[in-house]
Amino acid sequence: MSEDSQDGGIDRRSFLKGAAAAGAVAGVAMAATAKAASEQTGKPAADPGDANWDGAKFIPHPGSDFMVDVIKSLNIDYIASNPASSFRSLHESLVNYGGNRKPEFLTCMHEESSVAMAHGYAKAAGKPMAVLAHASVGLQHASMAVYNAWVDRVPVMMFAGNGMDAAMRRPGTEWYHSVQDPAAMLRDFVKYDDQPASLQHFAESTVRAYKMMMAPPQEPVLVICDIDLQEEHVHGEKLSIPKLSLSSPPQADAGALREAAKLLVGAKAPLIIADRCARSQEGVDTLVQLAETLQCPVVDTGNRTNFPSTHHLNQSAARGRLVREADVILMLEVADAWGMMNSLSDPWKKQRRVAKPDVKLIHITLADYVMKSNYQDMQRFQPADLAISADAQTSLAPLVEAVKRELSSTRAAELASRADGFRKQRRDAHERAKADAALGWDARPVSTARLAAEVWNVIRNENWCLAVSDRIDWPRRLWPATKFHHMLGGSGAQGVGYAAPGAVGAALANRDKGILTVTFQPDGDLCYAPGVLWTAAHHRIPLLIVMYNNRGYGREIMHLQTMSSAHQRDAKTAKIGTMIYDPEVDFAKLAQGFGVWSEGPITDPGALGPALARALKVVKGGAPALIDVVCQLR
Numbered sequence: 001m002s003e004d005s006q007d008g009g010i011d012r013r014s015f016l017k018g019a020a021a022a023g024a025v026a027g028v029a030m031a032a033t034a035k036a037a038s039e040q041t042g043k044p045a046a047d048p049g050d051a052n053w054d055g056a057k058f059i060p061h062p063g064s065d066f067m068v069d070v071i072k073s074l075n076i077d078y079i080a081s082n083p084a085s086s087f088r089s090l091h092e093s094l095v096n097y098g099g100n101r102k103p104e105f106l107t108c109m110h111e112e113s114s115v116a117m118a119h120g121y122a123k124a125a126g127k128p129m130a131v132l133a134h135a136s137v138g139l140q141h142a143s144m145a146v147y148n149a150w151v152d153r154v155p156v157m158m159f160a161g162n163g164m165d166a167a168m169r170r171p172g173t174e175w176y177h178s179v180q181d182p183a184a185m186l187r188d189f190v191k192y193d194d195q196p197a198s199l200q201h202f203a204e205s206t207v208r209a210y211k212m213m214m215a216p217p218q219e220p221v222l223v224i225c226d227i228d229l230q231e232e233h234v235h236g237e238k239l240s241i242p243k244l245s246l247s248s249p250p251q252a253d254a255g256a257l258r259e260a261a262k263l264l265v266g267a268k269a270p271l272i273i274a275d276r277c278a279r280s281q282e283g284v285d286t287l288v289q290l291a292e293t294l295q296c297p298v299v300d301t302g303n304r305t306n307f308p309s310t311h312h313l314n315q316s317a318a319r320g321r322l323v324r325e326a327d328v329i330l331m332l333e334v335a336d337a338w339g340m341m342n343s344l345s346d347p348w349k350k351q352r353r354v355a356k357p358d359v360k361l362i363h364i365t366l367a368d369y370v371m372k373s374n375y376q377d378m379q380r381f382q383p384a385d386l387a388i389s390a391d392a393q394t395s396l397a398p399l400v401e402a403v404k405r406e407l408s409s410t411r412a413a414e415l416a417s418r419a420d421g422f423r424k425q426r427r428d429a430h431e432r433a434k435a436d437a438a439l440g441w442d443a444r445p446v447s448t449a450r451l452a453a454e455v456w457n458v459i460r461n462e463n464w465c466l467a468v469s470d471r472i473d474w475p476r477r478l479w480p481a482t483k484f485h486h487m488l489g490g491s492g493a494q495g496v497g498y499a500a501p502g503a504v505g506a507a508l509a510n511r512d513k514g515i516l517t518v519t520f521q522p523d524g525d526l527c528y529a530p531g532v533l534w535t536a537a538h539h540r541i542p543l544l545i546v547m548y549n550n551r552g553y554g555r556e557i558m559h560l561q562t563m564s565s566a567h568q569r570d571a572k573t574a575k576i577g578t579m580i581y582d583p584e585v586d587f588a589k590l591a592q593g594f595g596v597w598s599e600g601p602i603t604d605p606g607a608l609g610p611a612l613a614r615a616l617k618v619v620k621g622g623a624p625a626l627i628d629v630v631c632q633l634r
């Protein structure tokens with residue numbers, strides 16, 4: 001039975017309001033509508049004796065209006081949602097009482113899309129979006145995207161409707177969709193959750209949730225909106241909304257920073273590895289100061305733009321060699337510290353230490369404060385010689401000061417002499433990348449390097465953002481990413497299905513900032529929940545979507561090839577279950593069906609430039625555009 005049939009297709013509250021105003025005539029019309037709905041669905045019509053049903057009663061001040069007041073107090077611009085009866089009252093309050101402004105309702109076609117949009121948005125906007133999900137079924141759909149955000153340390157303000165009081169649940173679907181403990185589904189990967197039992201409780205838990213979510217390590221949180229709290233009239237209770245004041249992030253202990261500074265200044269071959277370190281341009285700028293003060297190379301993992309790719313100290317391409325040679329390594333919020341120091345061969349699982357056995361490791365991380373253990377996002381245990389529990393970005397400025405205090409003028413001059421060597425290595429690496437990119441320049445299907453180069457040609461004069469920057473390697477090797485907003489990293493947990501909605505969310509944030517957003521969209525990822533294309537079209541979200549369409553689950557094809565080679569069997573079968581062919585998906589038609597301007601499939605690399613220029617025009621006019629490019633596997 002569909003939800004609509006359960007509701008008889010009627011929005012109870014607006015209907016009741018209308019009925020009260022229009023009197024008996026409306027009452028007759030209402031009864032007729034209920035009868036018609038009953039005939040259609042085979043369900044009994046509402047009891048005409050029900051006081052809610054006879055037009056005599058309406059709800060002048062529903063609890064959901066107060067919930068809107070609470071949400072508005074948090075200065076949230078958008079709330080992404082797929083509509084549902086468990087929050088119909090809150091939905092109506094948002095759009096009527098709240099005027100559909102701050103937050104504005106974003107119509108989503110899948111809960112996973114709602115959350116992934118919020119995820120991408122938060123990284124681009126520097127502030128969270130809210131999500132409103134539907135009890136049991138909506139939270140189940142949302143869960144993987146929440147996990148992605150959790151692993152990526154990104155705040156998402158989750159709300160979900162649910163009916164706690166069993167005696168008040170409408171028979172049928174409302175029972176299927178109600179949960180005794182809805183947050184249980186997500187509890188392993190949200191920082192905080194609550195199921196408030198009163199409106200005052202809702203206000204306090206929501207403000208508490210927001211505050212906890214924003215304190216690094218930033219993570220999703222979940223507050224349940226009880227149906228009866230939403231739909232019941234507020235009977236003059238004294239309600240108040242607590243003031244929101246965010247905690248300042250934990251800065252590293254001064255003594256620990258002094259010790260770190262001593263090690264770094266004295267090191268022969270220091271190295272900085274930055275992972276989920278920067279949350280804003282300030283993080284990038286301060287890391288540049290630190291690296292320059294020490295003339296220390298930086299490896300940026302790419303999960304954020306931590307360090308300008310054009311800087312002579314950005315030596316990300318030489319990570320293996322630098323780790324091997326380093327005597328002191330400063331890690332900044334590195335998720336997989338063990339994986340940086342060691343390698344594990346695939347599929348033979350041979351472990352090899354890459355770093356020197358006596359390398360001194362300093363790690364500034366809040367990982368010790370992520371107190372969940374079921375999902376294994378903590379990676380293999382890697383002890384540090386100097387473990388500093390603190391927010392890396394906030395601790396950089398005092399670390400720069402501590403380094404300066406340790407630095408004699410003689411040592412500063414010695415360190416400065418390193419710069420030319422790094423300049424040369426960086427230039428050489430860039431030249432190598434350009435030469436590698438030229439290989440297969442005219443290949444059909446299009447090479448991913450050519451794809452990246454052609455896209456760069458059309459966006460180079462814009463204030464640009466690559467919304468999902470880990471799907472193909474080339475932009476990181478070729479494009480000058482100098483600002484925090486230039487490249488936003490990936491999904492966090494590699495849960496496929498993030499790329500499309502994550503990019504739409506980032507593009508929404510960037511639209512409001514006047515930044516042009518582009519993304520390389522894998523085909524498999526878009527097939528999970530393509531309805532987000534409609535959301536982008538409907539809400540006029542400008543986004544240049546360049547399909548990196550290798551007509552398959554590329555990474556999985558390679559896994560199959562690895563296995564068939566390990567088993568010494570036919571590798572040609574690797575396409576079974578991994579390639580998306582027979583029929584090939586027509587992504588241009590798919591996009592057009594959702595109201596998105598599109599062209600493709602393009603297989604001729606020469607046709608790419610002009611098509612991208614046409615698409616860019618559409619995007620600059622304020623709408624999404626998609627170019628389907630058939631690409632090489634990698």
Ligand SMILES: Cc1ncc(C[n+]2csc(CCOP(=O)(O)OP(=O)(O)O)c2C)c(N)n1
Pocket residue numbers: 144494495496497522523524525526550552553554555556
């Ligand atoms: C939710 C989920 N299901 C399955 C996987 C396994 N998986 C890893 S990569 C991949 C292929 C994704 O295909 P596509 O998005 O086209 O990217 P490509 O590998 O072709 O670059 C899959 C299915 C996953 N990571 N997440």
Ligand SMILES: [Mg+2]
Pocket residue numbers: 522523524548549550551552553554
């Ligand atoms: Mg693919």
